[in-house]
Amino acid sequence: MSNILYIGWFGLPETAAGIRVFQIAKLLRESGNNVAFLCLSQPGLKENQEVQYDGFKYIRKRQFESRVKNGVNIFCGVYDLKVIKEIIEIEKPDTVIVYNDKERLTSQIISFCHKRGISVGADVTEWYEISRSRKWNRIVANNVDYRIRKMDKDLDYILSISPYFTAYYKSIGCKNVIEIPPIMDCIETAINPTVRRVRHVVYAGSPAQKDLILPFLDAVAKRNEKQVDIIADIVGVSNEQVMALMRISDPEQKGIIAYGRIPHEKCIEIVKMADFSVLIRENLRYAKAGFSTKLSESLSLGVPVLCNSVGGADEIIQDGQNGIKVEGSDTNTIIAAIDRIISLSDGEIDDLKRSALNTGKHLFDGSAYVAVLNDAVNGLI
The missing domain is CATH 3.40.50.2000 (Glycogen Phosphorylase B;)
Incomplete structure (x- = not known):
C-alpha cells in the first residue's frame, strides 16, 4: 500500500481531466492505496482550500491575479514547483503521479522526489499539435512536446492513455508503461432497444x-x-x-x-x-x-x-x-x-x-x- 499524491491542472470530477484522475484514484483505492490530489489550477476550488470528495482530499494551492506571474509560470512553472515541493514535504507520499505536466517540471520533480525516496510516475493523455496552437497555447504545446521527448524517459512508470503513447514510450526505452484508456462508471448492462423513428x-x-x-x-x-x-x-x-x-x-x-x-x-x-x-x-x-x-x-x-x-x-x-x-x-x-x-x-x-x-x-x-x-x-x- 502506498500514499499517493496526484498532481496536475485538474479539479473535481467535472471535466475530462478531473474525471480521468478521479477514476484512476478509485482503482488505486481498491488496492488499499491512499490518494490525495494537488490541484494547481481549477475553477470551483478556492486558493488554499482543502475539500473532501468521495473520501479523497483535494488540495487547491494557487491562483494568480497577476498576469505577469501567470506568464512566468507558463514559461517555467516556478510558482507551481514551489507549491509542489511544499505539499510533498507536508503529505510525505510514497509516490507522486504527475498529470500532463505542461511546464517542463518533470525533471525537477523527479530529482526532488528521488532524493527523498519517492518514486515518480506520469499520467499522459495529451500530445498537442504545435502548429495548430496559438499564443500561450503554443508555449504549452512546446513545453509538453519537449517534456515527452526529453524528460519522461526518466520516470519510474508511465500511465499511457492510448496505444500510440504506449508504442512511443516503449520505442524510447521506457519499461514500466501501463496502458489505461478512459475508465467509465456508466457501463450499461443491456442496450436501449431501437424503435423505428427518425x-x-x-x-x-x-x-x-x-x-x-x-x-x-x-x-x-x-x-x-x-x-x-x-x-x-x-x-x-x-x-x-x-x-x-x-x-x-x-x-x-x-x-x-x-x-x-x-x-x-x-x-x-x-x-x-x-x-x-x-x-x-x-x-x-x-x-x-x-x-x-x-x-x-x-x-x-x-x-x-x-x-x-x-x-x-x-x-x-x-x-x-x-x-x-x-x-x-x-x-x-x-x-x-x-x-x-x-x-x-x-x-x-x-x-x-x-x-x-x-x-x-x-x-x-x-x-x-x-x-x-x-x-x-x-x-x-
Whole structure:
C-alpha cells in the first residue's frame, strides 16, 4: 500500500481531466492505496482550500491575479514547483503521479522526489499539435512536446492513455508503461432497444480545436433539406453557437437540436437514447495520441460510433460491427455515412449496439486495470 499524491491542472470530477484522475484514484483505492490530489489550477476550488470528495482530499494551492506571474509560470512553472515541493514535504507520499505536466517540471520533480525516496510516475493523455496552437497555447504545446521527448524517459512508470503513447514510450526505452484508456462508471448492462423513428446521432463535448463538428452539421442540414430524416443532438454547444457557426437562423428546421452545457447526468441520458454518436477529427498527432472520452463513454452506454479514421482510438471501431467509419472528414463523405445509418433496420442497429456495449465492457471496465496499476505505483513491475 502506498500514499499517493496526484498532481496536475485538474479539479473535481467535472471535466475530462478531473474525471480521468478521479477514476484512476478509485482503482488505486481498491488496492488499499491512499490518494490525495494537488490541484494547481481549477475553477470551483478556492486558493488554499482543502475539500473532501468521495473520501479523497483535494488540495487547491494557487491562483494568480497577476498576469505577469501567470506568464512566468507558463514559461517555467516556478510558482507551481514551489507549491509542489511544499505539499510533498507536508503529505510525505510514497509516490507522486504527475498529470500532463505542461511546464517542463518533470525533471525537477523527479530529482526532488528521488532524493527523498519517492518514486515518480506520469499520467499522459495529451500530445498537442504545435502548429495548430496559438499564443500561450503554443508555449504549452512546446513545453509538453519537449517534456515527452526529453524528460519522461526518466520516470519510474508511465500511465499511457492510448496505444500510440504506449508504442512511443516503449520505442524510447521506457519499461514500466501501463496502458489505461478512459475508465467509465456508466457501463450499461443491456442496450436501449431501437424503435423505428427518425434516427438520432449525438455529439457531446466541447469541439475547441479537436473535433470537426461543422462538416457533420452541414451534412445533417443538407441531408434534411427536403424533409428531416435524421436528428443531430448537440450537447455542449449552444443554439446561438450553432447559428453563428452555420450562419443559419433556425437549426431545428434542419434537424439540429443544441442543448448547450448541461449536467453530465442529463448528457448521459441523451447519449443513451441516440442511435449513434459522432466523432470526426483531423488526421494529426493530437488525435492519434489522445483517447476521446466521448468515444469510450458512447461504447460503454451501448451506442455505436460514427467516426473517421485517424489511426488513434478510432481503431477500436470496426465498420458495420460497433460503429460506422467515414471515408473522410468532408461533408459529402459524412452524408454518405448518414445514408447508411438511415438505411439500417431497427434490428441491425440493435446488433451494432450490442457489439458497441461488448467493446465498452471489455475495454473501459476499471476492474481489469486494478492489479497492474497497483503493481506500477508500488514498484512491483
